[in-house]
Amino acid sequence: MVPLTLAEHGALAKSLLPAATWDFFEGGAGSEWSRRANLDAWRRHVLRPRVLVDVSTPDCGTELLGAPLAAPFGVAPMAYHQLAHPDGEIATARAAAEAGALLIVSIFAGRTLEQIAAVAPGAPRWLQLYWLRDREALTGLVRRAEQADYRALVLTVDAPKVGRRLRDLRNAFALPPGLTAANLDPELTSSARQSAAGRSAIEEHSRQQFDAAVSWADLAWLRRHTRLPLVLKGVLTAEDARLAVEHGVDALIVSNHGGRQLDGVPPALTVLPEVVDAVPAGYPVLMDGGLRHGSDLAKALALGARAALVGRPVLWGLAHGGADGARAVLDLLREELLDTMVLAGRPTLAHLDRSALAPWPADAPPPL
Template sequence: MNAADAAVCVADVERLAGDLLPPDIRDFVAGGGGDESAQAANRACLDRVRLVPRVLTSADGADTAGRLLHGTAAMPVAVAPMAYQRLCHPDGELAMARAAGKAGVPFTAATLSSVPIEEIAAVAGTLWFQLYWLRDRGLVLDLLARAERAGCTALVLTVDVPVPARRPRDMRNGFTLPASVVAANLPEGTGSAAHVPMPHESAVASHTGIMFENTLGWDDLAWLRGHTGLPVVLKGVLDPGDAVRAVEAGVSAVVVSNHGGRQLAGAVPSIVALPGVVEAVAGRCEVLFDSGVRSGTDVLRALAYGAAGVLLGRPLLWGLAMDGEAGAGLVLDLLRAELREAMLLTGCADLSAARTLGTVLL
C-alpha cells in the first residue's frame, strides 16, 4: 500500500513524511523560532476557539467556493510562500504549483524558491509572488518585473523578517542547503552562503541576513506601490495599528501571521490577533490568516473570526515530501473535505454563512 493511502488527515501526512525526510530537513520544516513557544501557542489557541453550530438552516450542501483577493478559488485557501521546496521533493515548487492549480486555489511563489518564477508560471493556475525586500534594490525591481511578466496577480510582501530568528534545531544541525537546492530567483552565486557549513549556525539564516534589508519602513512600501501595478498584500501583520497604516498605504490585503512561529518566540498567536485586525480595517481591505492551520475546521474558525481566507504552509510541505504533487494534492483534498463537512455540521450553506458563525473561547 502506498504511504499516501494510509493518510486520512494532515497529522497522518506529517507523520508519514517525517519518516521519509532526512532529520535535518525534517527539523528545518518543523522547527520554529527560539523555544518554539509561538508554534505551540498558535495551535493551542486555535483549539480553544469553539464553533456554535446552527440547526434547521435548510442548507442544501455546503459550497466552499468563493472570491479570494479579487479572484475566485475553490475554497478560501491559498498556498503560503515557502522557500526551497526541492528540499522536500525533487519536483519542488513545480509539483506544489500543479497541485494548487488542480485544487483551484492560488499558489504563492517565494522569493527564495528553488525553481525560477518563470518555470512555476508555466504550470501554475492562479499565481501570486512573495517578495522579501533585498538590500539590492535593483534586484527588487528585477523580481517585480519578472513576477509581472510571469502573470502573477498579486504581490505578497513579507514584513516580519527584519532579521531571521534563531532557530535552535537548524543551529544544532549546522543546517545548510544541499548543492542541488539553490535560490533560483536570485543571480547565480548570491546564495552561496546558504551552502557553507558553520558549526552551530544555520547557513540558510546567514544567507538571509546577508541578502535581506533590515530597515524596511512605510516609505519603502509607498515606493513599492509606485513600481508595480499588482495589488499588494502585507504578510506578517499582528498589530491593529499596523493594519490601519497598511490600509492607508493602499494595500489590498493583510495577512495576520506570526510566520508560523518561526520568528519571534513570544509573539501573539495569529488567531488571537485576528479579531482586532479585522475590526481595525473595518472592511477596507481583505484580511487573510495563517499560522497553525491544520484542518478544514481551522479554516472555518478563521472565517468565523472574520478572515476572508487562510494561507496554508507546513502541511503542504509534508504532503510534498510524502508523495510529490499527489501528496500536496491529497492535503488540499483533505482540507476541502474537512471544511465542507464542518460547514454542513454548523449549518453553513456557503462562505457568507460561515463568516457569521458564533464562536466561544474556552
C-alpha cells in the same frame, strides 16, 4: 496506508525526510513557544452549530483580489520545496491549480517564476518577497512576476533577518549541493550553502541580504515599480493594520511566520479579530499559522479572515507523494471544511460569522 488526517500526512513525511530537513520545516524560533501556541489557539474556540438549516448544497467557493478560488485557502510561501521532493514547486503549483487554491511562491523557490507559471497558466499565483538590500534584484523580480501573470506581490514584513531557530543551529543547516534560489543571482544566495557547527547558513544569509532599514516610507518606492496589488504578510497589531491601509496596501496576512521569527508573539488566530476590526469593512484579511483541519479554516473565516493559508502540511504531502500528495492535503482541507459547514448548519461562507464560534472557558483546560 492512505492518510486520513493532516497529522498522518506529517507522520509519513517525517519517516521519509532527513532529520535536519524535517527540523528545518518544522522548527520555530527560540523555545518554539509561538509555534506551539499556533497549534493550541484553534482549540480555544468551539463551533456553535445551528440545526434545521438547508445544507443540501454547501458552497465554499470565493474570490480573492478578483481571482476565483474553489475554497478560501491557499498555499503559504515557503522556500525550497525541492527539500521535500525533487519536483519542488513544479509539483506544488500543479497541486494548487488542480485543487483551485491560491499559490504564493516564495522568493526562495527552487524553480523559476516562469517554470512555475507554465505548469498552470491562468491559475491564481502571487509572489512573496523579502526586502533585499539589492533593489535592482528586487525590481527585476517584480518585472518578471508581472510578465509571468502573477496577480499580486506579498511583502513579508516580520523578517528584517531570519529568527534564531535552534534546530537549524544545532544541525548547522545549509542548503544541499545543487539546490539554489532559482530566481536570484547565485552570488546573493551562496552563503546559504555554507555553514558550521552552531550556525545556520539560512540565518547568516538573511543578515547579509535582507534590508533591515526598510520602513513604511519605502512602500511608495515599491508602488512606483509595479502595477500589481501589494499584500503585507506578518501583521499582528491593529496599529500596523491601520498604517497599511493608510499607505495603500491592498490586503493583509495576519501571521507570526509559523512561529519562526519572534518567539513569544501571539498566534495569528488570537489577533485576527483585532486586525479585522481595524480595517474597513470588506478589506481582504488573510491569516496563517497552525491550520491543521478544515474546521480550523471555518474558525478563521468566522473571525473575519477572507481566506487562510496552509504551509507545512503541503510540504508533508509533497514529501511522501509529490504533486498527488500535496493535492491530497488541499483536497482533504476542502472536504473537512465542507463537512464542518454542513454539520454546523452554515451552508455558505457568509454564514460563517462570529456567531458561529464561542470561546472555550478560560478556566477549563483545552480539549486534547
